[in-house]
Amino acid sequence: MSFAVILPFLRPIQALLEEETVSEIMVNPDSSIWVEKNGVVEQLPNLNFDPGSLLVALEVISNRFGKKLDPDSPVLNLRLPDGSRLAALIPPVVHPEPMMTVRKFTSHHLTLDDLICRRMLNREQAEMLTAAVHRGDNLLISGGTGCGKTTLLNVLADAIPSRERILIIEDTRELDIRKPHVISAEAQLDTHRTQLGFEDLLKASLRHRPDRIILGEIRGSEARVLLDAMNTGHRGTLSTIHASSARGALRRLGSLAMRGTVAATKADVEEEIASSIGLVVHVERTGQHRRVCEVLLVSSINESHVLPRWDGRP
Numbered sequence: 001m002s003f004a005v006i007l008p009f010l011r012p013i014q015a016l017l018e019e020e021t022v023s024e025i026m027v028n029p030d031s032s033i034w035v036e037k038n039g040v041v042e043q044l045p046n047l048n049f050d051p052g053s054l055l056v057a058l059e060v061i062s063n064r065f066g067k068k069l070d071p072d073s074p075v076l077n078l079r080l081p082d083g084s085r086l087a088a089l090i091p092p093v094v095h096p097e098p099m100m101t102v103r104k105f106t107s108h109h110l111t112l113d114d115l116i117c118r119r120m121l122n123r124e125q126a127e128m129l130t131a132a133v134h135r136g137d138n139l140l141i142s143g144g145t146g147c148g149k150t151t152l153l154n155v156l157a158d159a160i161p162s163r164e165r166i167l168i169i170e171d172t173r174e175l176d177i178r179k180p181h182v183i184s185a186e187a188q189l190d191t192h193r194t195q196l197g198f199e200d201l202l203k204a205s206l207r208h209r210p211d212r213i214i215l216g217e218i219r220g221s222e223a224r225v226l227l228d229a230m231n232t233g234h235r236g237t238l239s240t241i242h243a244s245s246a247r248g249a250l251r252r253l254g255s256l257a258m259r260g261t262v263a264a265t266k267a268d269v270e271e272e273i274a275s276s277i278g279l280v281v282h283v284e285r286t287g288q289h290r291r292v293c294e295v296l297l298v299s300s301i302n303e304s305h306v307l308p309r310w311d312g313r314p
């Protein structure tokens with residue numbers, strides 16, 4: 001059973017964990033429980049945890065996975081054995097009860113044809129993006145939470161030639177790239193041991209001869225190290241970033257890179273981005289649909305060319 005390791009502690013939502021149509025389970029601090037089924041979020045009013053029981057369950061689960069969870073370290077992120085993710089916040093960050101979200105992993109390995117059938121992108125976009133990945137362009141996927149950035153990255157990575165050595169760095173493992181030479185590393189930020197962040201892992205990974213670097217998400221000073229790597233010959237990098245538009249993704253990347261340096265000017269960083277990033281793909285979620293809405297061909301951070309916006313119609 002996929003969730004056997006946590007089911008004994010999460011009995012109130014056992015049926016939801018086992019139900020295939022449920023893709024996400026959200027337990028709020030007010031003890032209300034919400035689920036996402038087939039892209040639709042709904043509340044289950046007759047389901048709840050007893051007061052204090054979820055906190056105890058999360059403490060036991062975190063200990064099982066070697067994670068640290070207490071009032072001084074109130075954030076929990078972990079990957080379950082089947083690839084699903086469990087994230088939680090506990091008091092004093094939230095009140096009165098903990099907040100927990102389980103994002104379930106689908107065992108079906110999606111393909112580009114699957115995404116085209118779901119109208120996440122059209123055939124022309126698919127061919128252009130896979131060609132860019134195959135030839136080694138550096139590609140950035142932007143969008144908001146839950147819009148499908150990781151899903152798209154995972155599918156586009158199929159275009160990486162099988163002979164290449166791929167190194168994946170994530171905070172919680174989500175990517176399932178089925179290639180013969182793949183190494184995955186996870187940041188260790190909430191364990192009882194020494195903390196190891198994205199920047200540390202990225203610096204270390206460069207010594208292991210990766211042909212491709214895939215960074216689960218750019219969110220901090222690792223942006224500086226990543227730009228250095230891309231500008232010194234590491235081609236074909238794929239990553240995601242939170243942003244509200246494709247151009248906004250470039251601005252945010254520049255802002256994060258500036259935090260990791262004291263010498264470079266804004267103009268220097270913008271020039272580095274323009275010379276390293278080939279394309280930005282922006283994904284949005286509208287209702288039940290996740291869709292590639294913008295593809296930005298980067299020539300400079302201010303003069304990039306946006307391909308015609310796709311509204312999802314054939």
